[in-house]
Amino acid sequence: MVKQAEIKENPPCTTQKSLSNYLWKDHPDENKWADCTHCGMCLESCPTYELTGQEQHSPRGRVHLIKSVAEGKIAVNEQFMDPVYTCLDCRACTTACPANVDVGGLIEEARGQIRQSMPLTGAKGAVSKLFLNGIFPHQNRLNSLGGALKLYQKSGMQKVIRKSKLINVMPKHLVEMEAIMPKVHMPVKKKYKNESVIPAKGTPKGDVALLTGCVMDVMFSDINEATINVLTRNGSNVRIPQNQTCCGALHVHAGDRDSGRKLAKQNIKAFSDAEKIIVNAAGCGCMMKEYAELFREVEPEWHDRAVAFSEKVEDVSKYLYDTGYEKPKASINKRITYHDACHLAHGQNVREEPRDILLKIPGVEMVHMPNADRCCGSAGIYNITNPEMAGEVLESKMKNVPDDVDMISMGNPGCMLQMAMGVQKYGRNQKIVHTVQLLDWAYQKERAEEEENHGSEGN
Amino acid sequence: MAVKGIKTKDKHIHGLAKLVGGQRAILYHKEDLVAYDCDGFTIHKHLPRAVVFPKNTEEVAKCVKYCATHNLPFLARGAGTGLSGGAVPLHNEVIISLVRMKNLISVDLENRRAVVEPGFVNLKLTNSIADRGYYYAPDPSSQYCCTIGGNVAENAGGAHCLKYGVTTNHILGLEVVLPDGEIIELGQNGIPDAPGYDLLGLMTGSEGTLGIVTKITVRILKNPEAKKTVLAYFDNVTDGSQAVSDIISAGIVPAALEMMDKTAIEGVEAAAFPVGHPKDIAAVLLIEVDGIAVGIDEQITQILDVCTARNVREVRAAKNEEERARWWANRKTGFGAMGAISPDYLVQDGVIPRSRLPEVLERIEQISEETGLRIANIFHAGDGNLHPLVLFDARIPGQTEKAIEAGSACLQACADVGGTITGEHGVGIEKREEMRFVFKDEEIIAQTNIREVFNPGNLLNAGKLFPTPGRCGEVKKEMKEALLAQ
Numbered sequence: 001m002v003k004q005a006e007i008k009e010n011p012p013c014t015t016q017k018s019l020s021n022y023l024w025k026d027h028p029d030e031n032k033w034a035d036c037t038h039c040g041m042c043l044e045s046c047p048t049y050e051l052t053g054q055e056q057h058s059p060r061g062r063v064h065l066i067k068s069v070a071e072g073k074i075a076v077n078e079q080f081m082d083p084v085y086t087c088l089d090c091r092a093c094t095t096a097c098p099a100n101v102d103v104g105g106l107i108e109e110a111r112g113q114i115r116q117s118m119p120l121t122g123a124k125g126a127v128s129k130l131f132l133n134g135i136f137p138h139q140n141r142l143n144s145l146g147g148a149l150k151l152y153q154k155s156g157m158q159k160v161i162r163k164s165k166l167i168n169v170m171p172k173h174l175v176e177m178e179a180i181m182p183k184v185h186m187p188v189k190k191k192y193k194n195e196s197v198i199p200a201k202g203t204p205k206g207d208v209a210l211l212t213g214c215v216m217d218v219m220f221s222d223i224n225e226a227t228i229n230v231l232t233r234n235g236s237n238v239r240i241p242q243n244q245t246c247c248g249a250l251h252v253h254a255g256d257r258d259s260g261r262k263l264a265k266q267n268i269k270a271f272s273d274a275e276k277i278i279v280n281a282a283g284c285g286c287m288m289k290e291y292a293e294l295f296r297e298v299e300p301e302w303h304d305r306a307v308a309f310s311e312k313v314e315d316v317s318k319y320l321y322d323t324g325y326e327k328p329k330a331s332i333n334k335r336i337t338y339h340d341a342c343h344l345a346h347g348q349n350v351r352e353e354p355r356d357i358l359l360k361i362p363g364v365e366m367v368h369m370p371n372a373d374r375c376c377g378s379a380g381i382y383n384i385t386n387p388e389m390a391g392e393v394l395e396s397k398m399k400n401v402p403d404d405v406d407m408i409s410m411g412n413p414g415c416m417l418q419m420a421m422g423v424q425k426y427g428r429n430q431k432i433v434h435t436v437q438l439l440d441w442a443y444q445k446e447r448a449e450e451e452e453n454h455g456s457e458g459n
Numbered sequence: 460m461a462v463k464g465i466k467t468k469d470k471h472i473h474g475l476a477k478l479v480g481g482q483r484a485i486l487y488h489k490e491d492l493v494a495y496d497c498d499g500f501t502i503h504k505h506l507p508r509a510v511v512f513p514k515n516t517e518e519v520a521k522c523v524k525y526c527a528t529h530n531l532p533f534l535a536r537g538a539g540t541g542l543s544g545g546a547v548p549l550h551n552e553v554i555i556s557l558v559r560m561k562n563l564i565s566v567d568l569e570n571r572r573a574v575v576e577p578g579f580v581n582l583k584l585t586n587s588i589a590d591r592g593y594y595y596a597p598d599p600s601s602q603y604c605c606t607i608g609g610n611v612a613e614n615a616g617g618a619h620c621l622k623y624g625v626t627t628n629h630i631l632g633l634e635v636v637l638p639d640g641e642i643i644e645l646g647q648n649g650i651p652d653a654p655g656y657d658l659l660g661l662m663t664g665s666e667g668t669l670g671i672v673t674k675i676t677v678r679i680l681k682n683p684e685a686k687k688t689v690l691a692y693f694d695n696v697t698d699g700s701q702a703v704s705d706i707i708s709a710g711i712v713p714a715a716l717e718m719m720d721k722t723a724i725e726g727v728e729a730a731a732f733p734v735g736h737p738k739d740i741a742a743v744l745l746i747e748v749d750g751i752a753v754g755i756d757e758q759i760t761q762i763l764d765v766c767t768a769r770n771v772r773e774v775r776a777a778k779n780e781e782e783r784a785r786w787w788a789n790r791k792t793g794f795g796a797m798g799a800i801s802p803d804y805l806v807q808d809g810v811i812p813r814s815r816l817p818e819v820l821e822r823i824e825q826i827s828e829e830t831g832l833r834i835a836n837i838f839h840a841g842d843g844n845l846h847p848l849v850l851f852d853a854r855i856p857g858q859t860e861k862a863i864e865a866g867s868a869c870l871q872a873c874a875d876v877g878g879t880i881t882g883e884h885g886v887g888i889e890k891r892e893e894m895r896f897v898f899k900d901e902e903i904i905a906q907t908n909i910r911e912v913f914n915p916g917n918l919l920n921a922g923k924l925f926p927t928p929g930r931c932g933e934v935k936k937e938m939k940e941a942l943l944a945q
Contacts (some may be wrong), residue, residue, distance in 0.1 A: 034798075034802040035799060037797060039795035039798075040539060041603055043604040053512060054510075055494035064493065077490070098730050098792030099795050100799060
């Protein structure tokens, strides 16, 4: 069944006399697929298998194809590219897999091979290049785009977003909160440019560095601001390293591993002094925890630094949960459901921590969302490159969103945009919020109430 | 006439595509077909000619008729989790995939039955009726993803079949497309025990060689009032096996009585759902009793006593539902978990009289020593259904062949003590030759004669279930050649 006479452990593909059709360095890791026994436990976890019923669009099918290329049975071509790029990279299969097969890692490595063998052309290529190389790594260009609306106009999603005016993303209708909502539109990286540290309120418990992110800081700078607020409020000195850059997740998802490495190296350097690196975007956190994978074969001298870097990376909800945070005194009387971002739940195994934060806010009534950890279809720029499939995935997600809730909370900006589109498209009226935003609003409301009480006492 | 979007000169691809609604319901590129070259049994790989995805019975019948008319071999496939190669296209078959026929058609609680399409996933049935207090009993370990259509084809079992019976005990009616395209119904209206020959029984477990099931009426059960689960650790396998016999002899019929040996424990503990079994124990028993609440505690006490009498190291009941669920996840993902300690495995499926458990396990250990391959044992001990998992590395030349030999020797050991070669995984292509351990040539011919009645041209799933009588040596040679050709 195996054509090669003998395979040594993890040989560099280029030097091996084999039938492998992977031509470039950094090829899919044989040790990853060796764990797969083809049992099929992953099938039902996969959104694209659910929609197509086709084996090549299932996790084990993709692993099987990736392995078949290495065995020389099939070539790296358009037909192989389709299943590999139709994967949402949602990692639900890694949660389902009894043998912990790293399907996501294999997919990303295979994409690296495909991108080098078959550079993108046409419309897809143009869109990909615009976002990945033209925008995300360049803070000033991102800033000048002025937020989500313009960014999405470029991608042709304008119509949907225009109707929603993006304002659905923010709980505008909550009058009581609006009064205290931070009106921040300037990216926090720019805002705190001249402050080496944003000091903790009260006695400092520790020092953290914040990844502000590329898209996050432009479209959702208020979430970054909220993150800084809850961190300082709970005793952390927050630093914002100015040399940091985009995490590279979208590049790696797209198969552009060289750009991914470049960005990874810049971040490893930028955060070299940090004790903890706090991330509020699930996709970025997951990528930053996997930097070492990028240096498995290429520039291996960075591998150990990447491992050390990754150990310091933590999602904001997990950090708060682990180090303790103050329960807010003010109430937010809302019915809220929680959506697990794939790269939090499946990618980082962070599930209970954000729910705990929501439950600790007085007045919040948590409503269970069935299949909460099912992908929403955002998947980085998947909703731009594979709009049809992303739309179908979103449709099944929206069917699971309970009708009678006021808000959907989550921990990833990509999901927030996608779910906002879902709310708009299916005529729902939920507001989309980031978990730390809710905590921050509760704190702010608490302060406002205290001030009011002081004020009335004074009278 | 060419079908839009289909890029091949093969006229049959166009012909079939027309029947199922065009290019989105057919696969024919080699790169896509490779994903269909095997099912859960990965030792034999063969490419199909095409894969079609019908939406309903009529489309299935049309595809079948087309294949019959044009003399194209074909077979049906569900989730492709079968462990004996029943869905492997040995003859370049057209695969009729039933996964898009995945609706729950109706639930009739009053009469305790449900009607499903063949692509409906086993566990989804229980999930759909659990809130009303009902469930579907057959629970193969792959129930998270396997389809009920596939369960019917293989007469699938599961951990709880000790008390509740295998799939055939839960089938009340079937709609079947025969190999000539005719649609028939068996067991109409879901009334059990119809007069005449038991065709439902014949069809269930026929491994896709007699027809393609397109609609299934199943029995559903009320949730048991109470349920308790016990975990018992033994320092030697014989004590564990004796405890199994003693529990049944004491008159208790547990809902499930599962056992894993040391190597199996190493696998599940290294994988995704560990529960912290001690590494140095020889066997763990997972025992579940259910039924009316009164009497459950008494049964548990009896079980604890039996285990103590058999030198159990530690025995305890699950503290809560969460712990119980963890124990089961650990057990039910056991096969896939072997990936964590071995690149490949081959699972066997022998059945033996319970009382012969210790000696057969000893024999399996010998086989492991003789072949130099590790063998893990995960099994439904209560009904004597063994699953020796032969661990090997297909990348090492000769190991695959050795694993096949070891698996076959395990089945011989089962047959030798008066057991048989499959409990629930089916014969498929894997155990064709081993059918000779339990059937004489004439008995095999008698059975292939039955197949002839339904499937006279043998276009449907040929080469499965039976060896070719009188050609034993040739078949073995063929298998070996097929293996080398891959």
